[in-house]
Amino acid sequence: MRHPQLNSNGELQHLLTIEGLPRATIMHILDTAQSFVGVSDREVKKVPLLRGKSVFNLFFENSTRTRTTFEIAAKRLSADVLNLNINTSSTSKGESLLDTIDNLSAMHADMFVVRHATSGAPYLIAQHLGRVRGGDAHVINAGDGRHAHPTQGLLDMYTIRHHKKDFTQLRVAVVGDILHSRVARSDIHALTSLGVPEVRAIAPYTLLPSGLEQLGVRVFTDMREGLRDVDVIIMLRLQNERMRGALLPSAQEYFKHYGLTQEKLALARPDAIVMHPGPMNRGVEIESSVADGPQSVILEQVTYGIAVRMAVMSILAAN
Ligand code: CP
Numbered sequence: 001m002r003h004p005q006l007n008s009n010g011e012l013q014h015l016l017t018i019e020g021l022p023r024a025t026i027m028h029i030l031d032t033a034q035s036f037v038g039v040s041d042r043e044v045k046k047v048p049l050l051r052g053k054s055v056f057n058l059f060f061e062n063s064t065r066t067r068t069t070f071e072i073a074a075k076r077l078s079a080d081v082l083n084l085n086i087n088t089s090s091t092s093k094g095e096s097l098l099d100t101i102d103n104l105s106a107m108h109a110d111m112f113v114v115r116h117a118t119s120g121a122p123y124l125i126a127q128h129l130g131r132v133r134g135g136d137a138h139v140i141n142a143g144d145g146r147h148a149h150p151t152q153g154l155l156d157m158y159t160i161r162h163h164k165k166d167f168t169q170l171r172v173a174v175v176g177d178i179l180h181s182r183v184a185r186s187d188i189h190a191l192t193s194l195g196v197p198e199v200r201a202i203a204p205y206t207l208l209p210s211g212l213e214q215l216g217v218r219v220f221t222d223m224r225e226g227l228r229d230v231d232v233i234i235m236l237r238l239q240n241e242r243m244r245g246a247l248l249p250s251a252q253e254y255f256k257h258y259g260l261t262q263e264k265l266a267l268a269r270p271d272a273i274v275m276h277p278g279p280m281n282r283g284v285e286i287e288s289s290v291a292d293g294p295q296s297v298i299l300e301q302v303t304y305g306i307a308v309r310m311a312v313m314s315i316l317a318a319n
Helices: 023-041 065-076 097-106 121-132 150-164 182-193 223-227 251-258 298-318
Strands: 054-059 080-084 111-116 138-144 171-175 198-202 217-220 232-235 273-275
Touching: 023 065, 023 150, 023 182, 023 298, 054 065, 054 097, 065 080, 065 111, 065 138, 065 150, 065 298, 097 111, 097 121, 111 121, 111 298, 121 138, 138 150, 138 298, 150 182, 150 232, 150 273, 150 298, 171 182, 171 223, 182 198, 182 232, 198 223, 217 223, 273 298
Parallel strands: 054 080, 054 111, 111 138, 171 198, 171 232, 198 217, 232 273
Antiparallel strands: none
16 A cells, blocks of 8 residues: 555655655655755855745644744745744634645645644645645644654654764664654654664653564663663653653652663763753753763754755655
8 A cells, every 4th residue: 555645656745754654765855954954054045946835834732943943944945934823823713624724725835844732633634635635735744743753753863874874783772751752753663764773762661652562672661771882862851741640750750760861871882972852851851961961962953953854845845
């Protein structure tokens, strides 16, 4: 069966998830992003690849990094960018998601960047556009519920490749609230597709989803054991807004066992890099001296996010 985000020629029509995305497509996005990194260093930062196209940012959930870097990326590609303010839009009067999409499509939207608290919302939009509207607009998932955050996964892979070159020689640990994390899911699918031989998940039992072993992931509940000799540490935010009931005794207790401190970081390889998708809870998931320390590439991730999002939008626009 054809992947829902690929067209009949196997080309990317939408970016909804990294799960099932061919390795060659992931590599093509990373290579294209590399060509855009230099654009940010030029005096004139714009290229005309999306000239005349309209990109609609639809963020039904809060965002700092993703929304802003999508806007910068689209503008660097010379697109017209519209940020729909959901709080003052007709969504607050009860308009349905698909009615909103139909109205924006009537304004000749070429691309929708969608963040939504409901897993599957970007799929629904992509399906609706294909069925009802003839299907030439593109949908990019900017994070849906606890399901997927594909551009975060891709920018994480770009950052890892920049520092470590060869995915097939790496041990990568993903640490924290894996149960509620769309970033963890996208990272795990990307890492396994790119041939990382050892992907580790480190979390308390209450924050581990089932089925990780079937994805080829080694599971650890002891952070000290799980961090031993890893090349990359991806810390995750505690998704308090998605937690039902008491999954953790307290933030202090969590930090003691699963917070990344200098002492725990010393168990990883000496050249290990520290990543975090943001927003960070300092003193809960990560010690400030580590977040701001020499092994941290957290702000680089944000910068590479622009080039990666430029890559995704330019590839979609060409298909
Ligand atoms: N990493 C990430 O998605 O951050 P924002 O919520 O600020 O977009």
